[in-house]
Amino acid sequence: MRVGEQSTDPIDQVLGEVPLPAPLTPEDVRLAVRAVVVHTAEEWPTGPLCRNDGASYPCRLHRWGRRVLETHGLNERQIEALIRHGNPFVHVPFPFTATGPSAARPAGYSAQAARTNGLTARHPAARVVPPGVRPTTPGRPVTPPITAPRWPRAS
Known part of the structure; x- marks a missing residue:
């Protein structure tokens, strides 16, 4: 049977096709990659x-x-x-724009998400401080490194 054909398996006749999610999310794409890799053909x-x-x-x-x-x-x-790659955890970018926008992409896809690569806006990056100089901003105290192990030594 070819990929685009309807199955003749009795369970497929009863259950039908798995519905597509209305707005695609990165999790849907991750699960789809796992589905096609794990459920490959075996002769x-x-x-x-x-x-x-x-x-x-x-x-x-x-x-x-x-x-x-x-x-x-x-x-x-x-x-x-x-x-062929065989890795069910391979990363596919979201939104995927390498081959251009898909005509079948759902209407929930926004241009704002494309500008931010689907990520939320982040705060400006912190200022880089040269080594040896500590910033003067208050924060969590830094514990000094432990010089001796905490566990008893085996003899």
């Missing part, structure tokens, strides 16, 4: 099966992961590269 005499759950390939989670990554802006070649 068996009866045909390709999902490596994780033994369902006919592509299983529900693999198809969901592909749809999420395509919505996120990855093309087929990039998704196949993720699968």
Whole structure:
């Protein structure tokens, strides 16, 4: 069965497709990467099966992961590269703009999030102080380093 086709697995007929999240979040993209990498095809005499759950390939989670990554802006070649890489924890930037904006990207995606890379605004960086000079601002006291170990020595 090809990736875009509907499954003939009885459980897939009962449960249907996993729905896509309305606004994609970085967590959805992380889970989609894990889904496509963990639920890859494994060749068996009866045909390709999902490596994780033994369902006919592509299983529900693999198809969901592909749809999420395509919505996120990855093309087929990039998704196949993720699968070949084999690391389910590989980082995919959010928002993904390497191949341009996806027409399927949900309306919840804002231009302000693109300017800040989806991160919250941070405070200005602290002033760099040369070594040996301590800032005079009040703060937590710094404990001196311990010179002797706290645990008893084995003899």
